[in-house]
């Protein structure tokens with residue numbers, strides 16, 4: 001299949017999926033119990049006029065289809081509407097919170113890739129007690145929920161040792177890095193464990209292949225055998241995990257930002273869900289779905305570069 | 320030029336023990352390959368041919384222990400340090416494997432496969448290595464184009480040629496070929512064998528050719544070793560041995576081999592199974608399957624003795640002399 005046909009087909013698929021996702025996201029909001037107007041006005045003795053005004057401003061009395069199509073039309077023009085809670089355009093709101101989330105996810109991703117691959121590699125190559133230790137550690141990492149990890153990290157590194165702040169985002173690059181270190185660890189630990197295990201077992205599998213023995217028999221130095229013939233051959237498997245890794249990061253960032261009071265998009269999603277700030281929740285949900293699909297698209301594009309046996313559009317067992 | 324120190328391969332008393340086995344998998348192998356000589360190692364599957372040839376590169380299964388000496392150009396492989404061993408594998412001895420598709424990393428280009436060992440050991444610059452790879456590809460009848468291709472784009476026969484080219488990259492003194500044609504179709508088999516023979520001549524290497532095909536062994540080799548259950552049953556010049564086998568196992572193998580001389584092409588598979596590694600053996604390993612077994616066979620291990628009036632032949636059978644005529648007859652006609 002030519003690249004162009006593949007790209008066009010996938011783009012069409014993505015558009016269709018996004019449309020379906022947008023419908024589900026909007027529908028879920030519509031069906032969710034509670035009404036944003038009543039939430040906004042809760043605790044206040046609102047006059048029926050105020051109530052009506054809000055309903056009119058957000059078109060809450062229109063039929064579902066009308067509401068959905070109006071929203072979709074706006075979204076297609078890049079307008080996610082205004083936040084009910086903050087009374088500002090959703091895009092402004094997102095833009096102000098995006099830097100901390102991007103930095104957090106990037107830090108976590110770097111940790112996952114570097115530590116996950118290193119642990120998997122070391123376990124597979126060293127074997128023995130090193131491997132067992134890594135297995136126990138990764139089992140622990142995979143089994144610990146993010147919020148528990150957050151509490152443990154805060155207890156150890158900020159309360160006890162005082163090395164890192166226990167909450168907040170900081171301002172300026174250095175301060176942000178410092179503030180986001182613990183959140184990034186809390187966000188990454190599960191995926192570090194996952195990636196380490198996948199890498200380890202993929203490498204062990206490849207080590208059993210004859211071409212690895214043959215490489216040794218041809219005088220290729222051991223380190224090069226591992227790098228060029230074992231690790232290299234697991235890259236397809238690792239890359240295929242890219243979609244899972246990114247989507248897990250995006251979803252867990254909600255928990256982690258809340259736990260560490262990071263003023264990012266994740267925290268905003270959490271707050272907006274409780275306050276029934278529909279336009280914000282809808283926008284963030286849709287963006288998460290879109291990112292997930294784009295990452296998978298990129299993985300499919302890159303896979304043939306990593307494994308010449310895979311042609312565009314056919315994900316195969318890459319070993 | 321035939322003093323032991325200059326023999327290309329001189330394996331003396333090689334014993335190899337694997338964890339969990341009741342007896343050595345290789346029980347004292349003596350085997351030599353002289354300069355430019357082609358030697359065949361034949362025997363049924365499981366007799367230890369692969370282990371024998373792989374141990375020349377010290378490519379041993381995990382947990383294997385060895386005794387004896389494997390001298391390649393006078394230097395004991397079993398005593399080499401890691402650096403010498405890499406040098407041996409890069410420059411002195413090279414192996415061609417049975418299934419080239421499994422033996423070559425599918426994710427790397429042919430050019431990389433051919434040159435990596437020389438480049439990574441810093442023996443050749445990238446350019447020189449690439450030039451040499453192109454020349455070796457030419458020698459095996461493949462174009463330079465193949466350098467940029469992936470193994471998946473080549474046929475099995477072409478890949479085995481690539482494998483042969485890679486074996487020649489380091490200008491080795493010895494090539495070990497472990498059933499190099501078994502995974503190929505019949506026409507390709509003949510081409511590959513012919514090529515291997517040509518190149519051995521042209522590059523002046525010794526060749527240890529492992530096969531279970533006696534016809535092929537007879538066609539290609541100067542001398543033959545017949546192996547059974549980790550021991551050499553019989554060895555000698557190919558023609559003499561196959562015309563007048565002196566070991567009942569050799570005769571049985573010949574009978575089970577399709578040959579032009581066999582009327583009607585009647586084939587007799589050898590009855591029974593080779594002894595399992597879990598059994599200890601006293602006496603001759605072939606006794607349980609041999610038609611001529613007597614009490615001495617199950618009690619005493621037959622030593623290797625020279626065949627009378629044919630000093631280049633050795634046979635390990637208690638009854639070799641008495642059976643000589645009978646075996647010669649049976650090998651041809653059954």
Ligand SMILES: Nc1ncnc2c1ncn2[C@@H]1O[C@H](COP(=O)(O)OP(=O)(O)O)[C@@H](O)[C@H]1O
Nearest residue numbers: 337344363364365366367368369370371380596
């Ligand atoms: N890696 C290994 N681990 C355990 N046993 C092995 C291994 N390799 C070979 N063997 C055993 O050693 C014996 C000889 O094997 P091999 O040299 O491969 O025979 P051949 O090449 O003649 O078919 C067989 O019984 C086989 O089961």
Ligand SMILES: [Mg+2]
Nearest residue numbers: 365368369498
């Ligand atoms: Mg074999």
